[in-house]
Amino acid sequence: MPLDDTRYLKGAPVAARIIAEVRAAADKAVEEGFPPRLVSITVGDVAAVDVYVRNQRAKAGLAGIDFEERRFPAETTAAELEAAIHGMNADPRVTGIIIQRPVPAHIPVKAIQAAVHPLKDVEGMHPASIGNIVYNEIELAPCTAAASVELLKATGLDLKGLEVVVVGHSEIVGKPIAFLLMSEGATVTVCHHMTRSVAAHTRRADALFVAVGKPRLIKGDMVKPGAAVIDIGINAETAPDGSTRIVGDVDTDSVKDVASWITPVPGGVGPVTVAILLRNTMVALNRQRALYQSTYATEGKMAAE
Template sequence: MNTTKAQILDGKALAKKIQSDLQQKIATLEPNIGRPPGLAVLMVGDNPASAVYVRNKEKACSRVGIASVGKHFSAQVTQEELTAEIHRLNENDRVDGILVQLPLPDGLDSVALLHEIDPQKDADGLHPVNLGHLVRSETGLRSCTPAGVMKLLAEYNIALSGKKAVVVGRSILVGKPITLMLLEANATVTIAHSRTQDLTAVCRQADILVAAVGKPEMITPDMVKPGAVVIDVGINRVTDSDGKSRLVGDVAYDAVAEVASYITPVPGGIGPMTVAMLLSNTVLSYQEKMTI
């Protein structure tokens, strides 16, 4: 058992540092390119959580000098209208990154829309072409949340080579890409999921444990090897008995912090890193304009 509490992996502080670097980079590039980078965020309907995320992204854009080209559609918008808008943005020379804010209302196919985005403007790094680059360890735009996790681990000099990593969750958003990124860093990776037998035993083998399932406080101290690095990707809104709502991760933070050596908080861990990597991807696409 740890005698000291786990060190916090501060995603908020690192995200600020990345944003400040991006701000300087944009200030240097803009006179040559003749315009600021542009990020288009498409939001559909009135999901309150999505509205908060979009607002945060727009604020972050204005902080670093990215022009935010937000488009808000009613929940009644058709698949065809959204597809046509993506095609317009693909052709727009002032737009370097395109993002469809998920989840979409029922009846809309988010995967089909994702396929319509020009891979070079895929700010979320989720287009099959970009995921293919990741599988082949080629350069390309990377999925924002997993890329943010890797950046945070690197910032704290956490060794991955030869370590056992367990990823709980197999989504295309986080579970699968983070597995590939950890493999690329020479970790030995196990993916666990809802059908995994004896999940506790599997998790306890991990030197690095990544929780990305979307179940509040599912990872408890008995599932964590003493001294492990615990990365909590979950963001869940729960309501207390007194009716107050708060954000919690997939990890029972206070109890697990007694066992782990490093841990990410929720909020303030991976969330800000995801936004920072979204801005990074946009600036990366923008920079490409210099070489064309």
């Protein structure tokens, strides 16, 4: 189908709406003396991360959020990285910290993620943040998962009681998507590499989320007619002529004739992921301000003590 077909559920308008909301909130926070600042940590040289960081910088600029990139050499030790993160935790000028994945194999990414103070965890990957979404507190969730759910909401479908299937159950994407959808009242089935028949599940789905990392895994005959398909995959594919392009986990050519909505790759989940990161930065800022308020703005009480 041509790219202007309304069945394409594009990320740009959803991202633009979120960024405009962030801009208004950020401008107000600056006026009130609390400028939001996002720090990106990259370890080593990873081409896959570059696109993401470039987009973060550009969109942070549009949203009125300061963006600082900290690049560490590939040989940095986990202890050095933790020390740097502790410094940022203690620095009141830093609102949020994002650790770009992947990091070199000698760095335990879970421990590094947990070193970020929960109030500065704009990625929603700290165990405390993951715990919040299990408790139905979904204001700040892992960016890609939250972006995928925003795109489903953009279809106008009612999530309550909706039959949803999620293929892939990683901590960063599949699992948080399932928790967010459960919070919204959907009936959720999660498939993974041990699922006996992925197709038997996907064919029942009114909404299908795919986050596996396998190009064209989901074909048209695996999709229920009229379904909404959210393709989270980002895979680099090399053509016989040597050129590379980005494809998702869904075989768009065959699925487009069956589904009522499908997110393109690129141009679908990716741009919304960046917008959610910026929205999370404002949520983090507001939480930090509330803590500051309750700690210092208790004049009467302090005087009485």
